[in-house]
Amino acid sequence: MSYQTKISGWGRFPVTETRENRIRKTDDxxxxxxxxxxxxxxxxxxxxxDASLAPEVxxxxxxxxxxxxxxxxxLLRCESGVSLDEILRTFVPRGWFLPVTxxxxxxxxxxxxxxxxxxxxxxxxxSFCDHISSLKIMxxxxxxxxxxxxxxxxxxxxxxxxxxxxxxxxxxxxxxxxVESAWIRQTTVKAANLDELTAxxxxxxxxxxxxxxxxxxxxxxxxxxxxxxxxxxxxxxxxKEKFPLVLKxxxxxxxxxxxxxxxxxxxxxxxxxxxxxxxxxxxxxxxLVNYRSFFYPLxxxxxxxxxxxxxxxxxxxxxxxxxxxxxxxxNILGEIVAAGTGSFLAVLKQFGKGNGNFLSFPMAGWTLAxxxxxxxxxxxxxxxxxxQVSEMGGRIYxxxxxxxxxxxxxxxxxxxxxxxxKIKGETDPGxxxxxxxxxxxxxxx
Amino acid sequence: xxxxxxLGATSDIAxxxxxxxxxxxxxxxxxxxxxxxxDRDVKDLQIRYDIEVKTVPFDVLDMEQHRAFFQSLNPLPDGVxxxxxxxxxxxxxxxxxxxxxxxxxxxxxxxxxILTLAAEAFRKRGSGFIIGISSVAGNRxxxxxxxxxxxxxxFTAFLSGLRNRLNKSGVQVITVLPxxxxxRMTENMDLPEKLTAEPDKVAADIFKGxxxxxxxxxxxxxxxxxxxxxxxxxxxxxKRMKL
Ligand SMILES: Cc1cc2nc3c(=O)[nH]c(=O)nc-3n(C[C@H](O)[C@H](O)[C@H](O)COP(=O)(O)OP(=O)(O)OC[C@H]3O[C@@H](n4cnc5c(N)ncnc54)[C@H](O)[C@@H]3O)c2cc1C
Ligand SMILES: NC(=O)c1ccc[n+]([C@@H]2O[C@H](COP(=O)([O-])OP(=O)(O)OC[C@H]3O[C@@H](n4cnc5c(N)ncnc54)[C@H](OP(=O)(O)O)[C@@H]3O)[C@@H](O)[C@H]2O)c1
Numbered sequence: 112m113s114y115q116t117k118i119s120g121w122g123r124f125p126v127t128e129t130r131e132n133r134i135r136k137t138d139d140x141x142x143x144x145x146x147x148x149x150x151x152x153x154x155x156x157x158x159x160x161d162a163s164l165a166p167e168v169x170x171x172x173x174x175x176x177x178x179x180x181x182x183x184x185x186l187l188r189c190e191s192g193v194s195l196d197e198i199l200r201t202f203v204p205r206g207w208f209l210p211v212t213x214x215x216x217x218x219x220x221x222x223x224x225x226x227x228x229x230x231x232x233x234x235x236x237x238s239f240c241d242h243i244s245s246l247k248i249m250x251x252x253x254x255x256x257x258x259x260x261x262x263x264x265x266x267x268x269x270x271x272x273x274x275x276x277x278x279x280x281x282x283x284x285x286x287x288x289x290v291e292s293a294w295i296r297q298t299t300v301k302a303a304n305l306d307e308l309t310a311x312x313x314x315x316x317x318x319x320x321x322x323x324x325x326x327x328x329x330x331x332x333x334x335x336x337x338x339x340x341x342x343x344x345x346x347x348x349x350x351k352e353k354f355p356l357v358l359k360x361x362x363x364x365x366x367x368x369x370x371x372x373x374x375x376x377x378x379x380x381x382x383x384x385x386x387x388x389x390x391x392x393x394x395x396x397x398x399l400v401n402y403r404s405f406f407y408p409l410x411x412x413x414x415x416x417x418x419x420x421x422x423x424x425x426x427x428x429x430x431x432x433x434x435x436x437x438x439x440x441x442n443i444l445g446e447i448v449a450a451g452t453g454s455f456l457a458v459l460k461q462f463g464k465g466n467g468n469f470l471s472f473p474m475a476g477w478t479l480a481x482x483x484x485x486x487x488x489x490x491x492x493x494x495x496x497x498x499q500v501s502e503m504g505g506r507i508y509x510x511x512x513x514x515x516x517x518x519x520x521x522x523x524x525x526x527x528x529x530x531x532x533k534i535k536g537e538t539d540p541g542x543x544x545x546x547x548x549x550x551x552x553x554x555x556x
Numbered sequence: 557x558x559x560x561x562x563l564g565a566t567s568d569i570a571x572x573x574x575x576x577x578x579x580x581x582x583x584x585x586x587x588x589x590x591x592x593x594x595d596r597d598v599k600d601l602q603i604r605y606d607i608e609v610k611t612v613p614f615d616v617l618d619m620e621q622h623r624a625f626f627q628s629l630n631p632l633p634d635g636v637x638x639x640x641x642x643x644x645x646x647x648x649x650x651x652x653x654x655x656x657x658x659x660x661x662x663x664x665x666x667x668x669x670i671l672t673l674a675a676e677a678f679r680k681r682g683s684g685f686i687i688g689i690s691s692v693a694g695n696r697x698x699x700x701x702x703x704x705x706x707x708x709x710x711f712t713a714f715l716s717g718l719r720n721r722l723n724k725s726g727v728q729v730i731t732v733l734p735x736x737x738x739x740r741m742t743e744n745m746d747l748p749e750k751l752t753a754e755p756d757k758v759a760a761d762i763f764k765g766x767x768x769x770x771x772x773x774x775x776x777x778x779x780x781x782x783x784x785x786x787x788x789x790x791x792x793x794x795k796r797m798k799l
Contacts, residue, residue: 113744114744116749175600176597176600178596178600179599
């Protein structure tokens with residue numbers, strides 16, 4: 112039950128031929144397992160590189176049923192193909208919000224778990240899987256296993272952030288958080304350089320949400336020039352709307368065709384300039400913005416990934432441990448700015464402590480993300496950045512990656528790789544679950 | 557409360573339609589051969605839309621039971637959507653009359669029979685709507701697909717006649733003519749991407765068409781043009797084509 116098609120991650124690089132199976136019920140996964148060859152679960156394809164690519168994929172999108180919701184505790188049990196967008200549309204009007212959300216709402220629960228995604232509240236709330244009460248996962252033997260932080264712990268630790276390599280997540284329990292409104296009280300602060308910007312993070316340490324945009328064109332004394340956005344869920348009294356929990360549907364602007372490859376992300380330029388220069392005009396202090404503009408500014412433009420043209424782009428996100436300090440961050444940023452090939456805008460965030468999931472990305476320290484057009488000089492630059500990141504004890508985010516070496520991966524994820532490989536060997540000795548990425552990183556043969 | 561009966565509720569297109577109508581406030585009665593397979597969908601629809609949903613067993617080939625089935629629906633629904641159809645055994649049916657009968661009955665005789673009961677009840681009440689999912693395959697018989705195609709041709713004609721007859725009775729009859737749709741029915745086929753719709757798109761078109769009071773809905777819209785051309789190919793050419 113499948114068909115041939117071409118797929119890629121959100122960066123549109125690399126592109127691969129695949130057989131896609133649509134999974135409506137768990138028996139469909141068993142059917143796929145009964146054939147030969149390796150397979151991989153896939154959600155909305157918002158990972159940027161090759162983490163969701165394989166010659167045969169299982170699309171979990173038809174498995175998107177919500178199964179139970181506890182109005183008292185906010186615990187939602189659902190199938191893994193449910194998207195964050197569907198959860199928001201269903202539950203924000205009833206006063207519930209996602210405990211953690213990435214910068215797009217068009218990802219599935221399965222994808223959010225398999226990448227253990229983080230949001231602007233990592234420093235206070237941890238990552239997505241810290242809010243998962245339990246998982247059901249179909250392993251290579253065709254059996255469905257329950258796991259949680261307390262039961263079948265190793266399978267849980269390996270599957271949260273496990274990029275689909277332990278099996279297919281079919282169901283999950285996720286704890287939503289109560290909110291009084293669909294609005295965020297946002298505080299925006301300009302910083303003239305990296306020292307000021309990092310100091311602002313320090314000052315907003317107790318804010319629920321914080322993230323900064325860096326202008327990558329600014330060098331010298333102005334390097335690290337940027338804006339910090341901090342936010343809190345607004346109480347219902349703060350919101351002037353008659354129905355504080357309800358938002359009008361926002362418009363979606365399509366990017367109809369691929370733009371020629373030389374248009375270097377004008378979208379981020381606009382986003383940044385609008386915010387940065389408007390700030391000067393506006394009086395300081397907090398403002399109310401709805402959750403869509405606060406968390407998902409890029410979602411307003413459908414298919415914005417096409418603005419890089421048909422060759423696609425690579426996203427690069429690394430984290431440096433606290434020990435590397437601001438100096439470490441400054442060195443790498445300096446190299447990026449000097450090369451001048453990256454996107455105009457980079458996203459900076461301060462992580463809190465990491466969790467025990469084997470292949471989860473976050474660790475306490477600074478993380479920076481930006482995109483680069485797909486071209487040879489960029490790959491050389493990124494290789495150089497990789498070694499600096501590795502040297503300082505940092506690592507690269509798998510869900511964004513399409514190019515790092517197996518060695519960079521091993522150095523970055525260290526002893527956790529062995530813990531992961533142990534479970535992988537036990538639950539999937541035949542390596543039925545594999546991706547183009549897992550082969551490149553030598554996680555699977 | 558508005559109520560919609562969906563026949564063939566396990567169909568991918570039907571599932572997408574259930575969400576559209578539920579979001580509009582409809583309560584749902586989901587009829588299927590294997591209603592147990594819908595347990596998860598029932599929970600999902602209830603959680604998302606806070607509506608009443610129930611399932612009932614229904615086999616369109618069991619025509620003796622149609623009347624009892626329809627009378628057991630209480631209250632009478634405001635509308636009915638029929639998504640039942642099959643292409644299974646299409647090729648065998650070209651040489652096996654028994655298999656041909658199953659295809660004709662599943663796509664034409666059965667749906668026409670149950671919709672006749674609905675039409676009568678709606679006519680008497682003076683309100684209601686009937687949405688029949690036929691297919692562009694019924695617009696012209698093709699050598700590779702004519703058992704299914706001829707049944708759909710019959711079903712399209714049935715819906716057209718019904719619409720004509722009920723024109724003044726307050727009952728809306730809609731013929732849905734999908735081209736290719738990516739569903740269980742077409743899963744092993746390599747379909748041309750540009751001409752293939754997702755079930756969601758079909759459901760959106762159906763819902764919009766129903767709201768606007770449309771009679772015939774092509775989905776994707778481009779199929780209206782494609783079929784216009786195909787229907788106008790002279791027979792002496794058409795009969796030699798590989799389609
Ligand atoms: C605009 C944008 C902003 C983003 N912002 C952030 C951010 O702020 N923070 C962050 O952490 N990430 C961010 N991301 C990345 C994104 O959140 C992750 O890549 C996420 O995993 C994508 O989910 P998906 O459903 O699209 O999964 P896919 O991309 O389809 O798959 C991702 C991985 O999950 C696996 N997988 C998917 N479903 C299952 C399943 N049911 N069972 C087992 N494995 C499965 C796949 O095998 C693959 O390894 C962003 C992406 C975009 C495009
Ligand atoms: N997919 C396309 O490209 C396409 C194109 C044009 C038109 N259509 C039409 O669209 C409609 C929906 O089909 P789909 O594409 O969504 O495919 P589908 O998922 O295969 O749906 C077919 C449905 O018909 C039901 N059914 C078959 N025999 C039945 C019987 N004897 N009694 C009761 N129910 C029966 C099936 O139920 P079970 O689950 O019990 O099998 C299933 O729910 C069909 O009428 C089809 O002909 C489809």
